[in-house]
Amino acid sequence: MSTTTTATRLLDPTRWTSKIWTGEWTSGASGEHAVQSPSTGALLGRIGFASPDQVDAAAETAAAAQHDWAARSYEERAAVLRRAGDLWQAHIDEVTLWLRAESGSAAAKARFEVQTAAQECYEAAALASVPYGEVLRSTQPRLSFSRHFPVGVVGVIAPFNAPIVLSIRAVAPALALGNAVLLKPDSRTPISGGVTLAAIFEEAGLPPGLLQVLPGHGASTGERLITTPRTRVIAFTGSTGVGRRVGELAARHLKRAHLELGGNNALIVMHDADLAHAPSVGAAGSFVHQGQICMATGRHLVHESIADEYVARLSERAEALIVGDPAGEEPVQLGPVIDERQRDSIHAIVTDSVAAGAKLRAGGSYQGLFYRPTVLDRVTPDHRAFREEIFGPVAPVIRFSTLDEAVELARDTEYGLSLGILTRDVMHGLQLADRIPSGNVHINDQTVNDEAPVPFGGVGNSGTGSRHGGHLANIEAFTETQWTTLRGDLAHHPF
Structure with missing residues (x-):
């Protein structure tokens, strides 16, 4: 695969070469990055790198778009996620080729990854309509209940090894629950781990600004994704060493960090x-x-x-x-x-x-x-x-x-x-x-197992115990909980 490969309908390089995705393909203010095959060293394409200022601007755009998205019916959000699932399946051959060339995935692993991405979107579509609260008991004459509402803007930082699955498992449920998402793919796999998601969700009809793909070099882009005021939750998958730094920075800025880290x-x-x-x-x-x-x-x-x-x-x-x-x-x-x-x-x-x-x-x-x-x-x-x-x-x-x-x-x-x-x-x-x-x-099986409906995470230095997958885990990860009470008459207080 090279930059001269015949363009295909989903991943036409003429659209994204040297660009980032902010709801439209635009030049990265931190220049461009050559994407190479680890097998041959051949040039596969060039991607734009976002600057910290572009991350701030993207977060503001995402926050503005998120209000309307959260106000839409769950049916509209679910429909976008279902179309995205269908598109992963429709473009499986094309996306699989990119995974094989860019991430070094064998054909079976690449197809499994795209199929899992489709399933993640279908699961997220179902998530949009699940009950989002519960009626609570109260000692007073009132209706007492809890309800979940979107956090707003979610930052997702994903690694190279399963670039689609380890992005979509946070992106899809966060969107389904009414959030906007800023995605930073690994700089070694920004096409399969970033461009494909932008292209899929654009074609699925996701409104502009709700998913933005911001590749970057070094730590500056990821750090700004965490510290920019609009992001409220960070979903990070990567090494334990980097995860510690992500968790520390998120805690300093009072952000929730879901950390899925290493293992032995x-x-x-x-x-x-x-x-x-x-x-x-x-x-x-x-x-x-x-x-x-x-x-x-x-x-x-x-x-x-x-x-x-x-x-x-x-x-x-x-x-x-x-x-x-x-x-x-x-x-x-x-x-x-x-x-x-x-x-x-x-x-x-x-x-x-x-x-x-x-x-x-x-x-x-x-x-x-x-x-x-x-x-x-x-x-x-x-x-x-x-x-x-x-x-x-x-x-x-x-x-x-x-x-x-x-x-x-x-x-x-x-x-x-x-x-x-x-x-x-x-x-x-x-x-x-x-x-x-x-x-x-x-x-009676080996240790590598993962399915879209299943809560997944580790203990110890493998993570913070947060879980990706499963309706309850995703609701906890990407929403806030609000206690609400209703009374028929004004309360009487001795003041």
């Missing part, structure tokens, strides 16, 4: 696990999208009685996986990692762990940004591959002998996002899960 997720493989399938489950958890997923399986805790066979079969699967350019002609299962910095970080963790005593059973090498799926055996809690979020296609295997040891190893992390347990005794697996703090638990 354990997959516990019990002694009775089905070894014909367990290694495939583990491989999916560690290698899908090159391991660049916060829910990725970062630690395989395997009972010592089956560990040798598990490692052998997992290594066979790793060696058999096809790594290459997802935008090329040949089908591949893994694409490139996003950039050299990420590749070098992955390789340093692998080589440091091997130097410290871990055994390399597969992978451990790269060509360009293509990192081979890697299996490390005999990993211990002293190794970097145990302690750190790798964010790459690496499966560290740690052996345990007792359930208490497995629990201790699983809990030995600052994170608490996702947990998988493989066992034939599912009730025993659930009892085990009760001993391990985690925002998500999957018995």
Whole structure:
């Protein structure tokens, strides 16, 4: 894909090249940014960068547009979200091509992401009509009730790894509930993570100003998105380190921050696990999208009685996986990692762990940004591959002998996002899960799972406990709660 590729109806580059979206395509005051394929280095396009002043102006425009949007009937808002869902499906082939080229997504992951975006919009359309309050008891002769109203302007800061899903899961419900949204996509994936959303919602009939896409370089644009007075809620997905800074800045300005951060997720493989399938489950958890997923399986805790066979079969699967350019002609299962910095970080963790005593059973090498799926055996809690979020296609295997040891190893992390347990005794697996703090638990599946209707979030350093997904969680995230009372006559007070 290049800037000379034949323009398509949804993502015609002549409209958005070197631009930002404020309800219309306009030049970015901070210049432009080259968007390159991580697979080939080829130029895919150029996007505009918003200046801090443009963020302020966008917030004012969004706030003005939001009043009319919130006053519209839920039917009108739902209709826009339903049309957006239909448009994701109608343009799935085109958007999938961009995901494959820009984010290094394999075809299956790219299609899943677009399909999920459609489902997020359909769920949000249904959200527009759910009850938005409850009748409360009162000690006085009056009607007492709570009701939810939009916060106003929501700021969304999204990452590169699932650029559409990790944007739309906040954008769609926030819009459905009557808010306006300022979206800052990652500068490495601004087309699939930003331009596509602008184009979809424009075609769906969303009034101008309600969704604005503001790519930026460095921290200045994101910081202004948080500090500009009109934004009241910030939805951030990214690393724990950056999340801390986002939370601190939001708190200083009395903004709510929903933080979905990193993970170092354990997959516990019990002694009775089905070894014909367990290694495939583990491989999916560690290698899908090159391991660049916060829910990725970062630690395989395997009972010592089956560990040798598990490692052998997992290594066979790793060696058999096809790594290459997802935008090329040949089908591949893994694409490139996003950039050299990420590749070098992955390789340093692998080589440091091997130097410290871990055994390399597969992978451990790269060509360009293509990192081979890697299996490390005999990993211990002293190794970097145990302690750190790798964010790459690496499966560290740690052996345990007792359930208490497995629990201790699983809990030995600052994170608490996702947990998988493989066992034939599912009730025993659930009892085990009760001993391990985690925002998500999957018995007899790997750690990477997400669906539009489901509340999603983590504990510990994986986030603030806020949830994306599900009607109740979204209402709590993107509305304010107001207590209201009604009396038939004036109240009598002894004053």
